[in-house]
Amino acid sequence: MAEAMILAENLSKSYRKVKALTDINLEVKEGELFGLIGPDGAGKTSLIRILATLLLADKGRASLMGLDVVKDFRKVRQMIGYMPGRFSLYRDLTVEENIRLFATIFDTSLEDNYDLIRDIYVQIEPFRHRRAEALSGGMKQKLALCCALIHRPNILLLDEPTTGVDAVSRREFWEILAQMQKQGITILVSTPYMDEAGRCNRVALIHNSKILQIDSPANIEAGFGSPLYAVIGQDTYRLLQHLRQYPHSGTVYPFGDSIHYTDQRGEINTADLAEWLRRQGHANIEVLPIAPNIEDCFMALGSSQPDASSYV
Amino acid sequence: MSDTVNHSIQVRELTRKFGDFTAVDHITFDVKQGEIFGFLGANGAGKTTAIRMLCGLLSPTSGQAEVCGYDLFDQTEEIKRNIGYMSQRFSLYEDLTVEENILFYGGIYGMKRRELRSQTDILLDRLGLGPIKRVLISELPLGWKQKLAFSTALIHDPAIVFLDEPTGGVDPLTRRQFWEMIYETAHHGTTVFVTTHYMDEAEYCDRVSIMVDGRIAALDTPRKLKEQFSANSMDEVFVKLARP
Numbered sequence: 001m002a003e004a005m006i007l008a009e010n011l012s013k014s015y016r017k018v019k020a021l022t023d024i025n026l027e028v029k030e031g032e033l034f035g036l037i038g039p040d041g042a043g044k045t046s047l048i049r050i051l052a053t054l055l056l057a058d059k060g061r062a063s064l065m066g067l068d069v070v071k072d073f074r075k076v077r078q079m080i081g082y083m084p085g086r087f088s089l090y091r092d093l094t095v096e097e098n099i100r101l102f103a104t105i106f107d108t109s110l111e112d113n114y115d116l117i118r119d120i121y122v123q124i125e126p127f128r129h130r131r132a133e134a135l136s137g138g139m140k141q142k143l144a145l146c147c148a149l150i151h152r153p154n155i156l157l158l159d160e161p162t163t164g165v166d167a168v169s170r171r172e173f174w175e176i177l178a179q180m181q182k183q184g185i186t187i188l189v190s191t192p193y194m195d196e197a198g199r200c201n202r203v204a205l206i207h208n209s210k211i212l213q214i215d216s217p218a219n220i221e222a223g224f225g226s227p228l229y230a231v232i233g234q235d236t237y238r239l240l241q242h243l244r245q246y247p248h249s250g251t252v253y254p255f256g257d258s259i260h261y262t263d264q265r266g267e268i269n270t271a272d273l274a275e276w277l278r279r280q281g282h283a284n285i286e287v288l289p290i291a292p293n294i295e296d297c298f299m300a301l302g303s304s305q306p307d308a309s310s311y312v
Numbered sequence: 313m314s315d316t317v318n319h320s321i322q323v324r325e326l327t328r329k330f331g332d333f334t335a336v337d338h339i340t341f342d343v344k345q346g347e348i349f350g351f352l353g354a355n356g357a358g359k360t361t362a363i364r365m366l367c368g369l370l371s372p373t374s375g376q377a378e379v380c381g382y383d384l385f386d387q388t389e390e391i392k393r394n395i396g397y398m399s400q401r402f403s404l405y406e407d408l409t410v411e412e413n414i415l416f417y418g419g420i421y422g423m424k425r426r427e428l429r430s431q432t433d434i435l436l437d438r439l440g441l442g443p444i445k446r447v448l449i450s451e452l453p454l455g456w457k458q459k460l461a462f463s464t465a466l467i468h469d470p471a472i473v474f475l476d477e478p479t480g481g482v483d484p485l486t487r488r489q490f491w492e493m494i495y496e497t498a499h500h501g502t503t504v505f506v507t508t509h510y511m512d513e514a515e516y517c518d519r520v521s522i523m524v525d526g527r528i529a530a531l532d533t534p535r536k537l538k539e540q541f542s543a544n545s546m547d548e549v550f551v552k553l554a555r556p
Contacts, residue, residue, distance in 0.1 A: 018451075040454045040481035137355040163481065166354040167511055167547060168554045178475050192481045194508075207483065236516065237495040256512035256545065257534060295484045 004063075005030050005155055005186040006051060011060035013046050015019040016146055020046040024060070024207040033181045035200035036190040037294070043209045044190040045085055048159045051188070052082045064155055078106075081148035085159040087140050089147060091133035095124055096133055100148050106151035116183065117146045120176055138169030145176065149185075156180065158189040162196065174199045194295040205298050212301040217294055224292035225300060226250065227267045230258040233277065242280045246273070253299065260296060261287075317504075318345040320472050321366065322505035326375035326384075328361050335361040337526035345471075348494060348504045350514050353523030354554045359507055360476075362523070366505070367474055368392050376513030380471040395423060396465035399476035406450040410441055413449060414464055421468035423453065426466075433509035436461050462493055466502065473497065475506040479513065492515050511547035521545070522553050529553050 006028035013021040021043045028034040036044050049055035051062055053073035062069045064076050089098045096110075099121075103109050114121070124142050127135060132143060141161050148156060158177075162170040174196065181187055189200070197203045197217045205212040205220070213220055233239045236254060243252045243261055250262035263273075270287035277285045292300075328336040336358045340475035343349045353359045364370040366379055368388030377384035380394040404413045417554060418428035436442045439459060449457060458478060465473050475494070479487045491513065498504050508516065512520075514520050514534060521531040530537055530553055535545055543549045 039483035039486075040482075135458075164355075164477075164509070166509060166554065168354055171551065194484060195512075202326050237492075237499065240492070240495075254491060256515035285548060298483075299485050 003030070004028065005025045006034075006062075006188060007063055008047070008051070008062055011047065011050060011057045011062060013043075013050065013055070013057050019209045019280065021050075021057070024206055024211055026211065026214060028186060030186055031181065031184060031203050033177060033187045033189070033199070034204060035197055035203035036194075037197050037298075038058070038206035039192050041219060042206045044206060045159055046229075047206075048157050048188070048190060052080060052157050053077055056216070057209070076205045078151070081151070081153035081156045083144050083148045083156070083158045087144065089132050089140075089144055091228045092131055094129050094131055095143055096128040097152060098143060099285070102147040103150045108151055109296060110150065113150055113152055116152060117149050119179055120146055136163050138172065141165060141169070141173060142176070145261060149180070152187060154190075156185055157188045158187065160190050160192065162191055163192060164256070170196070194298055197294040200280055203294070205294075208301070212298070220294060220297050221292050224297050226262045227289055228292045228296060229262050229268070229270065229273075230288050230290045231273070231277070232258045232288070233282045234240050235282070239277070239282060242277060242282070246276060251299070253282060255295070260290070319343065320345045320347070320380060321505070322378045324360070324376040326365065326377050327373050328370065334526050336365070339528050340511060340524075341521060341528060341531055343503055345503055346498055346501045347519065348498045348506065349519045350517030351505060351507045351521035351523070352514055352520060352550065357523040357554075358526040359523055360539050363474060363476060363505075363507070366508060367395060367397055375552065381511045390551075394471050396468070396470040396473035397476075398461045398465040398478055400480040402477060404449045404457060407448060409438070409446050409448055410452070410460060411445040412466060413460070417464045423468055426508070431467055439463060455482050455489075458482055458486070458490060459493065462490065464495065470502065472503040472505060475504065477507055477509060478509065479508065487513075509549055511545065514546040514550075522550060524553055533548060
């Protein structure tokens with residue numbers, strides 16, 4: 001078995017009454033692209049900050065390449081590249097000045113490590129004399145990644161690099177991460193976008209401070225409990241309401257242009273359901289068996305909100 | 313829908329320049345009453361500038377527009393009173409309680425005290441937040457905040473509600489509950505003008521416009537846009553338009 005590049009054991013963290021992390025265990029192997037996937041407030045940032053030696057856990061331990069994040073924090077900092085969720089470069093320095101500043105802090109230079117960041121740098125090079133604050137969202141993220149990579153870290157810790165970035169820039173960013181992985185860098189990346197799970201070797205689904213499941217996206221999808229169907233019609237809102245009234249209905253969730261449906265009986269005759277919906281006044285109904293995606297799994301694994309009574 | 317279509321928003325050649333830079337470049341479109349209208353575009357395409365103009369917060373450089381029947385150039389105060397607005401970044405005051413936020417917004421929208429009281433109780437009841445009306449917003453989970461923010465933006469029964477990335481970072485289940493609230497709102501005749509980075513949510517809209525470099529590059533139902541661009545999903549449509 002490959003050595004654990006990142007190891008978290010029984011990590012817990014609270015902020016006064018709010019639980020940020022509850023008994024987190026995870027292991028990231030060498031060369032892996034590992035995704036930490038969950039909504040805002042799940043605990044992603046707390047976990048990454050603990051691993052980046054910027055926050056102390058209340059309980060548990062964590063190590064990177066065998067080095068403890070508390071005792072050996074100085075050494076750990078040399079080995080990691082960290083990109084926080086909020087843009088944290090110097091806004092009043094130019095693109096090039098930011099990169100050179102970070103290179104100098106780590107006692108290296110842009111020229112020494114140019115081969116590593118070249119593919120990203122060429123995309124922001126046309127703006128190298130522009131102040132960081134004047135860059136677009138996607139460009140800022142690329143600059144932040146250059147700065148995180150400039151000292152050739154073994155491990156990259158990226159906190160929501162694609163949040164608030166448009167769909168095109170998100171794609172480009174994941175293409176860059178795949179290239180970094182080929183260079184041998186181990187990557188832990190967090191995201192609230194479930195559809196990005198497929199870009200990772202393995203993912204941890206995290207919600208309400210707890211890890212729901214850790215596995216490859218394919219295995220998680222294969223483990224979905226019951227047959228899943230897509231119901232496609234014209235009037236999604238009415239279709240949702242009617243499906244919930246169907247006597248055998250299980251879960252009913254809108255998914256883009258279709259509705260994902262499970263039935264209490266498990267496998268069903270799709271023609272029966274389509275016919276029932278036609279009788280409720282729906283035209284052109286299609287019911288198809290489909291493969292579940294990560295978002296289906298996430299909801300099935302328990303993304304339910306606590307009710308109001310738990311906050312009184 | 314009736315033969316005489318009521319338009320909530322009518323925009324003709326609307327333009328906004330900042331110095332030499334044209335952020336919004338002669339855009340023209342209509343939004344029907346009770347429609348869920350998706351307003352998409354890449355970062356920097358001009359969405360925020362356009363929305364700020366439509367809300368009466370930024371004056372246009374040229375063009376014409378009416379929002380709920382009021383002129384965008386000289387009736388911005390009337391527009392502000394007849395719309396609701398919520399965004400991902402700023403919606404509720406963290407250091408006020410649930411109830412205080414509702415009362416505060418209702419007051420700002422000029423509601424009468426008695427009406428506001430009864431509306432507040434109805435709203436708390438409908439969202440199941442009655443038991444925690446004295447809890448600070450900062451202590452609530454994000455999903456609840458967003459649902460409350462949406463309801464608060466509707467408390468004065470506006471003709472149009474503008475939602476700027478209302479579901480960013482929200483968990484998948486709450487995201488879907490949120491969209492059902494949007495459907496319900498539109499069903500009751502309120503026009504919903506919404507932006508999102510989730511392309512599956514674009515599919516929930518009646519019609520979608522996609523801005524590229526200050527212009528509206530495409531506008532139609534999700535179904536027709538997918539046909540037009542030979543794409544399987546709105547994500548593909550978006551990528552084809554925004555990265556030609």
